[in-house]
Amino acid sequence: MALAPLVAPSAPLSAQEIERYARHVLIPDVGMQGQRRLKNARVLVVGAGGLGSPALIYLAAAGVGTIGVVDDDVVELSNLQRQVVHGVADVGRLKSESAEQSLASVNPLVRVVRHDVRIDSANALEIIAGYDLVVDGTDNFPTRYLLNDACVLLGKPHVWGSIFRFDGQTSVWWALHGPCYRCVFPEPPPPGLVPSCAEGGVLGVLCAAIGSIQAAEAVKLIVGIGDPLVGRLMVHDALRQSWDVLTVHRNPDCAVCGDNPTVTELVDYQDFCGVSPPTVAGMPAGSVPAAADGSVPLITAQELADQLSGKGAAPDEGAAPEVVLVDVRGSEERSIASIPGARAIHLDAFRSGEAVAKLPFDRPVVIHCRSGIRSEEAARILIAAGHLDVRSLEGGILAWVREVDHTLPAY
Ligand SMILES: [Zn+2]
Numbered sequence: 195m196a197l198a199p200l201v202a203p204s205a206p207l208s209a210q211e212i213e214r215y216a217r218h219v220l221i222p223d224v225g226m227q228g229q230r231r232l233k234n235a236r237v238l239v240v241g242a243g244g245l246g247s248p249a250l251i252y253l254a255a256a257g258v259g260t261i262g263v264v265d266d267d268v269v270e271l272s273n274l275q276r277q278v279v280h281g282v283a284d285v286g287r288l289k290s291e292s293a294e295q296s297l298a299s300v301n302p303l304v305r306v307v308r309h310d311v312r313i314d315s316a317n318a319l320e321i322i323a324g325y326d327l328v329v330d331g332t333d334n335f336p337t338r339y340l341l342n343d344a345c346v347l348l349g350k351p352h353v354w355g356s357i358f359r360f361d362g363q364t365s366v367w368w369a370l371h372g373p374c375y376r377c378v379f380p381e382p383p384p385p386g387l388v389p390s391c392a393e394g395g396v397l398g399v400l401c402a403a404i405g406s407i408q409a410a411e412a413v414k415l416i417v418g419i420g421d422p423l424v425g426r427l428m429v430h431d432a433l434r435q436s437w438d439v440l441t442v443h444r445n446p447d448c449a450v451c452g453d454n455p456t457v458t459e460l461v462d463y464q465d466f467c468g469v470s471p472p473t474v475a476g477m478p479a480g481s482v483p484a485a486a487d488g489s490v491p492l493i494t495a496q497e498l499a500d501q502l503s504g505k506g507a508a509p510d511e512g513a514a515p516e517v518v519l520v521d522v523r524g525s526e527e528r529s530i531a532s533i534p535g536a537r538a539i540h541l542d543a544f545r546s547g548e549a550v551a552k553l554p555f556d557r558p559v560v561i562h563c564r565s566g567i568r569s570e571e572a573a574r575i576l577i578a579a580g581h582l583d584v585r586s587l588e589g590g591i592l593a594w595v596r597e598v599d600h601t602l603p604a605y
Pocket residue numbers: 369373374375376377378444445448449450451452
């Protein structure tokens with residue numbers, strides 16, 4: 195499906211620009227006009243991470259005139275295995291700031307607009323409205339559905355990519371010409387079912403494969419050449435080194451782009467994806483474990499450290515029963531960082547019911563994972579089984595590394 199160019203040409207290029215972009219200008223399908231369209235284009239890249247890194251670098255090199263970068267995270271050491279727009283000296287800096295500097299070194303003719311915010315329902319439409327298309331480099335379902343819905347509402351192309359371990363997927367969702375993300379993935383998976391790259395890992399170079407396709411699709415849409423990935427979903431397996439193309443269709447019953455849409459404005463995507471269960475922080479051990487709304491009691495890393503070292507109990511309480519600490523992560527994660535004394539019982543064992551029989555019901559149980567999502571699920575299962583003193587470590591082992599044991603690696 196050939197589509198008209200998304201962007202009108204800019205004013206004529208300078209001699210310096212023509213020299214810089216000569217290899218583009220030489221391609222008949224791009225030419226001087228195409229390069230002027232790129233100069234006039236405004237592309238928003240959401241996430242300056244694994245996918246955003248190659249996309250940003252190539253879009254800047256290609257001469258996309260205005261590149262927006264949305265990211266409110268800072269660069270961490272564990273990002274550098276794949277997020278090639280950042281370097282060692284950038285650890286601790288805002289990713290948007292680091293990306294801005296990298297892009298300036300690649301192509302100072304490009305204007306970089308930083309959005310040092312978390313994109314959400316309150317700001318998404320306003321931010322995206324200023325751009326011609328969105329390159330989605332996000333790593334979580336709430337933001338992905340948010341970007342989809344915002345792009346549908348604004349009529350913009352949503353150049354999407356997704357990666358996990360050796361597997362990548364990419365497509366261009368554009369409700370004006372084909373399906374949107376929700377047409378193909380109407381519901382998010384249950385929270386915790388699909389592990390994130392932070393939990394399950396990702397082959398670093400896979401980001402280059404998928405992110406560079408996203409950049410190529412952006413260039414094609416801007417210039418109006420070739421067949422964009424509208425209505426096609428590319429599925430890549432880096433182990434087999436295979437690329438499969440699935441045809442995907444618009445769903446007339448789609449909640450956002452269908453004939454009778456029920457989503458006509460941005461909603462609460464944390465809620466939609468079920469990733470913001472209400473929680474109660476700081477409940478003392480021995481109190482009613484689960485509130486009536488099904489929330490899980492939390493314990494902070496410092497409180498856990500005090501309990502493990504016996505500092506938790508008041509002097510007149512006598513010896514408190516020893517807390518059982520349970521780690522529900524996988525063995526690879528535990529090999530990176532573990533809290534001493536934690537018992538390894540995988541989340542799957544909670545889901546299957548096996549874990550319940552392995553835990554004492556007469557001692558307090560604290561469950562932890564990486565960031566506190568999976569441990570809440572496990573805690574909820576144990577509470578439902580009748581355990582009266584279960585808590586989830588708020589912020590997971592990342593909080594433990596931050597607040598208690600700085601010698602462990604954060605990942
Ligand atoms: Zn749709």
